[in-house]
Amino acid sequence: MAVSYDDVLAAADRIRGRVLRTPVVEVGEGLFLKLETLQHSGSFKVRGAFNRMLSAAVPDAGVIAASGGNHGLAVAYAARALGLRAEIFVPEVSSPVKVAGLRALGADVTQTGAIYSEAAEAAAKRAAETGALEVHAYDHPDVVAGQGTLGLELMEQTGGVDTILIAVGGGGFVAGVTVGSGASQGAPVVVAVEPERCPTLHQALKEGRPVPVAVSGVAADALGASRLGDVAYGIVERAGVRSLLVSDDAIEAARRTLWAEYRIAAEHAGATAYAALLSGAYERAPGERVVVVLCGSNTDPATLG
Structure with missing residues (x-):
């Protein structure tokens, strides 16, 4: 890798x-x-989000990501620009400013877990269920x-x-x-x-x-x-x-x-x-x-x- x-x-x-x-x-x-x-x-974060989406075949289910906020905003922004559906999982610690921004960009937002790693687990489970392309915040x-x-x-x-x-x-x-x-x-x-x-x-x-x-x-x-x-x-x-x-x-x-x-x-x-x-x-x-x-x-x- x-x-x-x-x-x-x-x-x-x-x-x-x-x-x-x-x-x-x-x-x-x-x-x-x-x-x-x-x-x-x-x-x-938008740099990595665009590169990931443009390097892969994105299914009809769109993209999914876990984020403390910034990565989710980037994925939501890139998905909107590319005409893709975006689902974002964020932890409870995420800033209200960032959560509001995600919704303004048209993403489906789920706030779950105390910290990022718990939101990431929920996102991975959801990606397995839907077949959406997972856009990892950093480890790809x-x-x-x-x-x-x-x-x-x-x-x-x-x-x-x-x-x-x-x-x-x-x-x-x-x-x-x-x-x-x-x-x-x-x-x-x-x-x-x-x-x-x-x-x-x-x-x-x-x-x-x-x-x-x-x-x-x-x-x-x-x-x-x-x-x-x-x-x-x-x-x-x-x-x-x-x-x-x-x-x-x-x-x-x-x-x-x-x-x-x-x-x-x-x-x-x-x-x-x-x-x-x-x-x-x-x-x-x-x-x-x-x-x-x-x-x-x-x-x-x-x-x-």
């Missing part, structure tokens, strides 16, 4: 014109923000390759960087960007950033394999996968990706700062990578070129002040 650079290039061709080439802004000398907050459906090569298209973009847009800071949940995004940016071949360096209360990759690297992890906290609706994907683990382990942990307080502060200084509306997951810089969990070396990926914006604007 490996994903190659050629797979990412093929995904870029497949989804071209269906996703946005989101901007990169330089906010300090050699410090860039990749604004995937501006992507269709409010996050990077086509999804990973689709997410990797962001890595291609940001390297072109920045002219190359030394380091990429990126938030991690189930690992599909960090794995795709590792391949798409060329980091799986040694450069740039990818640094994963996780909430202390969702240390899924951190524990997998510590144990030498994906393991179940208890998840909670402010970013759990988007980064709350309780087990790292197998596809992702193989990629990040070989590439030497390391994980940094940040507190919920640091994530909250990063989110407020992005709004106050740049008027960027980020959800908690979207601000997690920036929290590593702001809190000092990651310290830039002199002259180091760093890009921080802001991965999602599906949040209640009233909470940004």
